[in-house]
Amino acid sequence: MTTVDKEPSMVKQKEMIGAHFDRLSTARDDGKKVVYTFVPGNLTELLLSFDVLPVYPEINALQSAMRKKSGDFITEAERLGHSEDVCTYVKCDIGMKHKGNIGPTGQVLPKPDLLLLSYTGCFTFLKWFELLREEYQCPVVLLHTPYQADGEITPSMREYMIKQIKSEVIPALEKLTGRAFDEDRLRELLKLSARAEDDMVSVLQSAKHRPSPIDAYFGGVYYIGPMFTAFRGTQGAVDYYSLLRDEVEGRVARGEGPITPDGPMTTEKYRLVVEGPPNWTDFREFWKMFSDEGAVVVASTYTKVGGVYDFGFRHDPHDPLGTLADYCMGVYTNRSLPQRVSMLEHYVREYGADGVLVNSVKSCNSFSAGQLVMLREVEKRTGIAGGFIETDLVDARYFSAANVKNRIESYLQMIQQKRGGHAQEARP
Amino acid sequence: MRTFTGIDLGSTTTKAVMLDEDGQILGRGITNSRSNYDLAATIAKAEAHVSARFRLLSRELEKTEPAATLEKFLTLIEVEFRRQQSLEQLRLLADATARECEHPRVARIKDALIERVAALVEHMIQAEAKPAPLMVVKEEKKTSDFFRDRAASQYSRLAETHADARVTFDDLMSIFDKAIIRVENTELKESFQDLMLRALSKVSARFDETTAQRHRTAVQRALDIELLNGGVIGTGYGRQRLPFPKQDIRSEILCHGLGAHHQFPATRTVLDIGGQDTKAIQVDDRGIVTSFQMNDRCAAGCGRYLGYIADEMSLGVHELGPIAMQSERRVKISSTCTVFAGAELRDRLSNGQRREDILAGLHRAIILRAMSLLARSGGVLDEFTFTGGVANNEAAVTALRQLVDENYGARTVNISAGSIYTGALGAALFSLRAAHEQAAA
Numbered sequence: 128m129t130t131v132d133k134e135p136s137m138v139k140q141k142e143m144i145g146a147h148f149d150r151l152s153t154a155r156d157d158g159k160k161v162v163y164t165f166v167p168g169n170l171t172e173l174l175l176s177f178d179v180l181p182v183y184p185e186i187n188a189l190q191s192a193m194r195k196k197s198g199d200f201i202t203e204a205e206r207l208g209h210s211e212d213v214c215t216y217v218k219c220d221i222g223m224k225h226k227g228n229i230g231p232t233g234q235v236l237p238k239p240d241l242l243l244l245s246y247t248g249c250f251t252f253l254k255w256f257e258l259l260r261e262e263y264q265c266p267v268v269l270l271h272t273p274y275q276a277d278g279e280i281t282p283s284m285r286e287y288m289i290k291q292i293k294s295e296v297i298p299a300l301e302k303l304t305g306r307a308f309d310e311d312r313l314r315e316l317l318k319l320s321a322r323a324e325d326d327m328v329s330v331l332q333s334a335k336h337r338p339s340p341i342d343a344y345f346g347g348v349y350y351i352g353p354m355f356t357a358f359r360g361t362q363g364a365v366d367y368y369s370l371l372r373d374e375v376e377g378r379v380a381r382g383e384g385p386i387t388p389d390g391p392m393t394t395e396k397y398r399l400v401v402e403g404p405p406n407w408t409d410f411r412e413f414w415k416m417f418s419d420e421g422a423v424v425v426a427s428t429y430t431k432v433g434g435v436y437d438f439g440f441r442h443d444p445h446d447p448l449g450t451l452a453d454y455c456m457g458v459y460t461n462r463s464l465p466q467r468v469s470m471l472e473h474y475v476r477e478y479g480a481d482g483v484l485v486n487s488v489k490s491c492n493s494f495s496a497g498q499l500v501m502l503r504e505v506e507k508r509t510g511i512a513g514g515f516i517e518t519d520l521v522d523a524r525y526f527s528a529a530n531v532k533n534r535i536e537s538y539l540q541m542i543q544q545k546r547g548g549h550a551q552e553a554r555p
Numbered sequence: 556m557r558t559f560t561g562i563d564l565g566s567t568t569t570k571a572v573m574l575d576e577d578g579q580i581l582g583r584g585i586t587n588s589r590s591n592y593d594l595a596a597t598i599a600k601a602e603a604h605v606s607a608r609f610r611l612l613s614r615e616l617e618k619t620e621p622a623a624t625l626e627k628f629l630t631l632i633e634v635e636f637r638r639q640q641s642l643e644q645l646r647l648l649a650d651a652t653a654r655e656c657e658h659p660r661v662a663r664i665k666d667a668l669i670e671r672v673a674a675l676v677e678h679m680i681q682a683e684a685k686p687a688p689l690m691v692v693k694e695e696k697k698t699s700d701f702f703r704d705r706a707a708s709q710y711s712r713l714a715e716t717h718a719d720a721r722v723t724f725d726d727l728m729s730i731f732d733k734a735i736i737r738v739e740n741t742e743l744k745e746s747f748q749d750l751m752l753r754a755l756s757k758v759s760a761r762f763d764e765t766t767a768q769r770h771r772t773a774v775q776r777a778l779d780i781e782l783l784n785g786g787v788i789g790t791g792y793g794r795q796r797l798p799f800p801k802q803d804i805r806s807e808i809l810c811h812g813l814g815a816h817h818q819f820p821a822t823r824t825v826l827d828i829g830g831q832d833t834k835a836i837q838v839d840d841r842g843i844v845t846s847f848q849m850n851d852r853c854a855a856g857c858g859r860y861l862g863y864i865a866d867e868m869s870l871g872v873h874e875l876g877p878i879a880m881q882s883e884r885r886v887k888i889s890s891t892c893t894v895f896a897g898a899e900l901r902d903r904l905s906n907g908q909r910r911e912d913i914l915a916g917l918h919r920a921i922i923l924r925a926m927s928l929l930a931r932s933g934g935v936l937d938e939f940t941f942t943g944g945v946a947n948n949e950a951a952v953t954a955l956r957q958l959v960d961e962n963y964g965a966r967t968v969n970i971s972a973g974s975i976y977t978g979a980l981g982a983a984l985f986s987l988r989a990a991h992e993q994a995a996a
């Protein structure tokens with residue numbers, strides 16, 4: 128995005144992220160402990176209650192891709208023996224480590240003191256931290272997250288999670304930091320989480336307006352940034368989301384569309400729901416393929432991978448460990464296929480969408496498996512047109528711009544034709 | 556008369572279809588796609604225009620001529636017209652080859668080269684100018700539509716006899732290879748009317764004076780019909796490069812869907828195998844696309860794959876199907892990777908497998924890949940229409956029929972003789988539709 132388009136919330140977000148990487152770059156000197164963890168089902172508030180600094184390798188990978196560095200990192204990892212078929216987030220991360228571990232701000236990232244494997248719904252995560260354990264020679268603590276195979280969180284699943292947090296995760300953090308678990312501190316952090324979550328949900332739901340003031344996928348990935356990473360449970364996040372909410376409400380009041388790479392979108396022609404992560408290597412170009420056609424994403428499932436908040440869940444300070452368990456098991460990737468179908472159906476109806484588009488990424492089988500079946504079911508239930516494109520997360524070799532653009536344009540024209548833009552048969 | 560044109564800029568060929576106001580096909584044109592997309596579009600359109608004039612002429616003749624002489628006259632006049640067109644192109648080739656002989660790269664043999672090439676092209680002109688008996692005329696109509704292909708085969712044949720130790724075959728061919736690009740990128744100067752009248756004067760001698768007079772009247776009437784451009788819509792892989800406003804550009808997926816529906820109204824599933832992509836499309840009873848799948852960034856198993864195979868075997872792409880049809884023991888091939896196609900082929904040939912059996916396996920592999928896209932798009936419903944250049948390949952069609960039957964049961968499989976024009980036809984229909992909508996508004 129150009130500097131002229133930057134809104135105060137964007138400036139604030141950049142400052143927050145910059146400050147976090149500053150803290151990381153001096154962590155050793157400051158005597159701070161560093162924990163690497165994942166975005167889905169992250170235990171950020173618990174980590175912050177111990178004053179440790181979290182690092183999210185997935186975020187580093189996607190940031191590397193946006194800075195056009197992932198290609199080199201992936202090549203490096205392949206040189207080390209990781210095959211072409213391995214998840215490109217993993218290869219990007221390992222390649223980055225071997226090329227000096229320079230983070231998105233150009234500063235060197237500290238080594239982890241502990242690897243907190245907080246989510247096991249992705250089997251690759253296990254292997255990823257197994258590799259990092261070897262790389263860094265540091266311990267791993269594992270939180271095994273039961274999958275919502277039957278579409279619900281049962282009391283025994285919840286107890287199992289709480290037990291693991293109590294008997295595995297907290298002792299590991301106590302051992303790492305040499306301090307005792309402070310439940311009151313955690314409650315304070317969770318209180319702040321819930322406040323920020325309220326504002327974030329309001330921002331995401333603003334897309335129900337016509338025109339939508341936000342793009343809930345391409346813009347959405349920026350909006351979820353602080354919430355899904357090191358800032359949940361901080362005053363900074365509360366301030367950021369309050370500021371963002373004000374800005375978005377201002378846009379609603381003025382009847383303005385979202386801000387795109389080319390400035391504000393003036394005409395909203397298509398309202399889409401998108402399933403699947405975005406491509407990061409060509410993020411801007413990818414976004415433009417939509418915005419150039421007047422297509423705005425009004426709801427996306429990817430913006431729920433670090434927590435599903437728009438169906439009422441908030442972190443609950445009154446039940447600190449139980450709420451962490453609920454949160455971890457409730458993230459989007461931990462939901463069953465029927466649950467995901469219901470969510471998509473709900474979004475189509477609630478946000479008045481014209482279509483559902485799946486971006487199937489080559490790297491992520493745990494995301495992609497079943498997507499086409501889900502799409503067919505959503506089409507059947509809602510009667511709206513489904514579309515399907517294929518890209519990758521951070522490997523530019525799997526992004527064919529001409530092919531993707533062709534499919535997106537064809538899909539949008541199909542929607543237009545289907546809704547009667549040109550519904551009459553040509554033959555007289 | 557208002558006309559509506561669709562142009563399909565494919566990766567291999569560019570097609571144009573012209574419709575009249577009733578949605579009837581007036582003319583079709585095809586040319587090789589090239590780096591200059593504008594020119595490819597212009598030439599395809601010009602070709603469609605020529606074929607439209609012939610269609611109009613045929614309509615005029617139908618009013619007065621008995622069926623037998625009508626067909627004879629139409630065949631003769633068209634071949635004669637094409638001959639006049641070719642002669643103009645050959646004269647351009649003479650100029651272009653002469654210019655290429657001036658290139659410093661061939662300075663050491665310049666004089667000899669100029670002489671050989673001039674004699675060679677003159678030979679081609681003389682051969683082309685010779686009027687042919689009707690039997691030969693009918694045969695001629697079956698050869699390739701592309702001037703490049705016809706000229707290349709003739710030139711290379713003559714180059715073999717004109718070459719010697721001083722001016723080699725390769726020297727002669729390198730001049731042609733450069734010159735033909737120049738010729739292809741030059742629009743013909745002579746108007747349709749000039750070429751037509753010249754052709755008519757040559758053909759008239761073959762008929763008695765009364766008949767010839769009727770022909771002259773019909774030709775004049777056909778020429779007098781004013782063709783007004785009612786709209787042009789572009790589609791195909793190169794559509795973004797067409798000098799059209801955005802609203803005049805359509806995705807080829809929509810165009811193939813509508814084109815297939817127009818040809819076979821009961822169509823519900825469409826498969827299009829083009830040069831660099833394969834598309835499986837589902838349409839409703841109005842030809843509106845309801846779902847589609849296409850190959851991802853890898854173009855394995857698309858039309859271009861057959862092109863590589865043909866090159867590897869030193870065959871024309873149109874020869875592959877007939878050879879594969881002779882297979883008795885199909886070789887099982889899974890990979891359709893275009894990059895490895897050559898290696899795979901050589902490997903199997905060196906293992907002693909027969910060419911026809913390998914080709915039969917390759918055709919089946921292509922269709923297997925298409926079957927996967929079809930499955931993901933929603934399956935093969937009845938009726939099923941196969942479009943695109945590969946639909947002209949007998950072996951591909953046979954494999955497709957078998958696999959559809961095995962996986963989905965009995966289906967009506969439609970293949971139009973003009974399957975390669977389906978996308979352009981859909982685009983032309985969109986143009987006609989836009990005009991109707993505008994009129995209604």
